[in-house]
Amino acid sequence: MGARGPWYSEGVRFECQPDCGKCCDQPGGVVFLARHDAERLAKHHEMEVQDWLDRDCTRSQNGRYVLRSREQDGICIYLNDDKSCSVYKAKPDQCSAFPWWNENMVSNRSWHKTVQLCPGLRQPEADAISLPVIQGHLEKDRVAEKGFRTW
Numbered sequence: 263m264g265a266r267g268p269w270y271s272e273g274v275r276f277e278c279q280p281d282c283g284k285c286c287d288q289p290g291g292v293v294f295l296a297r298h299d300a301e302r303l304a305k306h307h308e309m310e311v312q313d314w315l316d317r318d319c320t321r322s323q324n325g326r327y328v329l330r331s332r333e334q335d336g337i338c339i340y341l342n343d344d345k346s347c348s349v350y351k352a353k354p355d356q357c358s359a360f361p362w363w364n365e366n367m368v369s370n371r372s373w374h375k376t377v378q379l380c381p382g383l384r385q386p387e388a389d390a391i392s393l394p395v396i397q398g399h400l401e402k403d404r405v406a407e408k409g410f411r412t413w
Contacts, residue, residue, distance in 0.1 A: 286341045293354050
C-alpha cells in the first residue's frame with residue numbers, strides 16, 4: 263500500500279450476474295466459517311449449532327470448520343442445479359464477500375485469475391464498488407478465514 267493506498271482505492275466495477283454461480287461452482291472450493299455464520303446457518307436449518315456443524319461441515323487441514331462439499335463433484339452442498347444458493351439469505355460471510363477475498367487481491371496474478379473466473383468483474387457498465395465497501399468485505403473474509411475449531 264503506497265501513499266495512494268491499495269490498487270483498488272478508486273473502486274472496482276462489479277455486478278453479480280444472474281444465474282452465474284461460478285464462484286460457488288468450483289470443485290475443491292473452501293468456505294471458512296466465522297462463529298456467527300455457524301449460528302446463522304444452524305438457525306436457518308432449525309438445528310442446534312453442533313448438530314448443523316456435524317451434518318454440513320468438515321474440517322480444514324488445521325482443524326477449522328469449513329462448509330462441506332458434495333462427495334460426487336466437490337461442489338458446495340448448497341448450490342442448486344440452477345446455480346442458485348439454497349441458503350442465500352443465511353449464506354456465510356465469506357460467500358457474500360466474494361470476489362473481495364484477501365487471497366484474490368494480494369497480487370496482480372491472483373486478481374487476474376479472479377477476473378477470469380468471475381464475469382461480474384468484466385462488466386464495463388457496472389457501478390464501481392467503493393473502497394470502504396471492498397474493505398468491509400476484506401475484513402469479513404479475514405474473520406471467516408481465521409475461523410474456529412471448537413464450538
